[in-house]
Amino acid sequence: MRDTLNEIVVVGAGMAGLHAAEALRAQGFEGRLTLLGEEAHRPYSRPPLSKEVLTGIGMDPSGGGPGWLAGHRALRLRDDAAVDALDLDLRTGTRAVALDPAAREVTVSGPGGAAGTVRYDGLVIATGARARRPDTDLAGVHVLRTLDDAEAVRAAFAPGGRLVVVGAGFVGAEVTASARAAGMDVTLVEAAATPLTRVVDPRIGRLLTELHRENGVDVRLGAGVAGFEGDGRVERVRLTDGSAVEASLVVAGIGVHLNTEWLRGSGVELLADGAVACDRYSATAVPDVYAVGDLANWPHPRYGGRIRLEHWTNAGEQGEAAARNLLAGEGRTPFTPVPYFWSDQYxxxxxxxxxxxxxxxxxxxxxxxxxxxxxxxxxxxxxxxxxxxxxxxxxxxxxxxxxxxxxxxxxxxxxxxxxxxx
Ligand SMILES: Cc1cc2nc3c(=O)[nH]c(=O)nc-3n(C[C@H](O)[C@H](O)[C@H](O)COP(=O)(O)OP(=O)(O)OC[C@H]3O[C@@H](n4cnc5c(N)ncnc54)[C@H](O)[C@@H]3O)c2cc1C
CATH class of the missing domain: 3.30.390.30 (FAD/NAD-linked reductase, C-terminal dimerisation domain)
Incomplete structure (x- = not known):
């Protein structure tokens, strides 16, 4: 292991960031390890947000122990004792706002907006993504990326209520299925001709459409959203074909923005979609700075070019692989995973x-x-x-x-x- 690394900072306390921190300790890094996370929560798992959290299935009403994840056992990535055993300086509610590679410093905005800097010898960028929001201020229009988002959507689920889901990607499809299980009337609106056009072959997309229809969902394909209407609160969604769908609740699953604005001007290369350009070791253009998870774009030899994945398993695997490479210096290993994704619907x-x-x-x-x-x-x-x-x-x-x-x-x-x- 390199002996020049005394302080390592991981920015982003999600799946990728937690796995990077764990791997650093597992590889024998004994120096100061700081994990910065913008959310108030300790690291948690996002996949249950559109599944167990919305359906209530698999949740543990007894709480699974005291603490912030009471009632959310399915969400826990690690229990508190396992996180504490990492001997981290875990700073929740703390946002990285700038990176200065010359000074090897991250500028942060802490709880209450308190500004400060955190020094590093090695840095792992794991700030992931946030949901794209539709252009409306009406109440009742939600997105789903965080635990707080999911709790707000769940609180708005009501049997017989009318939900319009915008976007038939995986998040939209899972919200649709969970809402049907909760007894809501659901209309699923998708601008493309089949769901998941970027992710699966149209033949599979057609099958997924049939599954929704068999489960009583009104699926509108090839229809975009022209606007949201209502008096302070959403009442209907106007579609580009001129039709309107009544709505007591809207959940938009229309993709993400990558959380990389804080890296602008730092020398870390950002691609047109905001992704961080990495080499095959997950290293960025800046020395001792690696990037992992949803925001990382790197060359994969078996897919004929560069790839970026928004997959839970990849976030963990890349976090671990980058941590090992950061510590290794010489003898680094290219990151060549078999991408893996799952979705639970109906x-x-x-x-x-x-x-x-x-x-x-x-x-x-x-x-x-x-x-x-x-x-x-x-x-x-x-x-x-x-x-x-x-x-x-x-x-x-x-x-x-x-x-x-x-x-x-x-x-x-x-x-x-x-x-x-x-
Ligand atoms: C509802 C939902 C369901 C999903 N279901 C599946 C599924 O079934 N299967 C699957 O494979 N994948 C699924 N995914 C995708 C999977 O959850 C993501 O790929 C994974 O969470 C990516 O992890 P990450 O650590 O890269 O990023 P994130 O999970 O986005 O974590 C990044 C963290 O960094 C924090 N952060 C952001 N900016 C800053 C900053 N400037 N300073 C400090 N902290 C910051 C964020 O608050 C966040 O906590 C789902 C995602 C969602 C939203």
Whole structure:
């Protein structure tokens, strides 16, 4: 381990930041370790926000012990004792506002706006993303990124209430499913022709549309939002096709802004979408500064270019990998994960290994969309690029090894016992 690192600062106390901090300690870093987080909460897990927190299923009403996560056991990344054992200077309610690489300092705004600086020898940037907000001040229009957002949405759920979900990405789709479970009337509005166009092949997108409709959702595809109407509080959503949908509640899942504005002018390279440009070790252009999680963009040898993932598992894996590389100095290891994402909707688990789109070949190697249970291979340019499973966890995960190295389409089909069609 390098002996020039006495103070390491991790900015962003989410999944990626916590894993980076844990890995630094696990690798034997004994110096001063500071974890800065803008939210008032200790690190927590976001996936349950659109699932268990909204449905109440899997929550622990007995509280699972005293403290800030009482009643939110599903959300806990670690219990308080495990976080305390890291011997961190954990500063919640503290926002990084600027980075000065020459002085090796992060300027922060603490509770009550108190300004200060934190010195570092090594820095991990893990400030993730925030939800894009629709352009309206009307009450009753929500987004879903934080625990506070989720609690506000849950409080507004009411059986028989009319929810309009804007955007059929994963967050929108899960909010839709959770709201149906809570007895709400739901209209799902999506500007594209199929849901999740950027993430999965349209054939899968069509299946997801059918699932919503079978569960009583009014799905409006190819319709954007023209505006929100109401007197102080939302009453209806006007669509670009001229129609209007009554609404007592709106949840918008229309993507994110990356939390990287605080890095402007620092020398850390930001790409057009605000992502931090990293090399294959997750290092930025600034010495001893790494970036991880939703905001990191890096070259991946098996996907023919640079990638950025908004995936929970990736945030943890990249946090750990970057921490190891920061400490290693020489002998660093390129970060070449098999991307993994899951989504839970209508009591069905959808899992994606690798990339879901674009794909020029899709073959269902087990089951079928009609069965609502399958494993599909996705390919591009004669290579296997992704494995997608619905209600098929063991079978899906069995093929992970095929994506750890380049695998041709025919090799992949052979591994699944499927004869290639000629
Ligand atoms: C509702 C929801 C459901 C999801 N479901 C799934 C799922 O089923 N499967 C899946 O794979 N992924 C899912 N995801 C995505 C997954 O949660 C993210 O990929 C993951 O949280 C990214 O972790 P991160 O640490 O990079 O960023 P974040 O989780 O965004 O954490 C960044 C932290 O940094 C803090 N911060 C921001 N700016 C500053 C600053 N300037 N100074 C200090 N702190 C700052 C933020 O407050 C935040 O706490 C879901 C996300 C959401 C919102």
């Amino acid at each position: 009591k069905m688990k959808l899992q994606l290994l690798g990339q879901g789109a674009p794909a020029d070949q899709v073959t269902f190697v087990h089951g079928s969309p009609e069965d609502r249970k399958f494993v599909a291979f996705l390919g591009r340019g004669g290579m296997l690029t992704g494995v997608l499973g619905l209600r098929s966890t063991p079978r899906t995960m069995r093929y992970r090894g095929l994506l750890e190295k380049p695998t041709t389409w025919d090799e992949a089909l052979a591994a699944a016992g499927v004869t290639p069609a000629r």
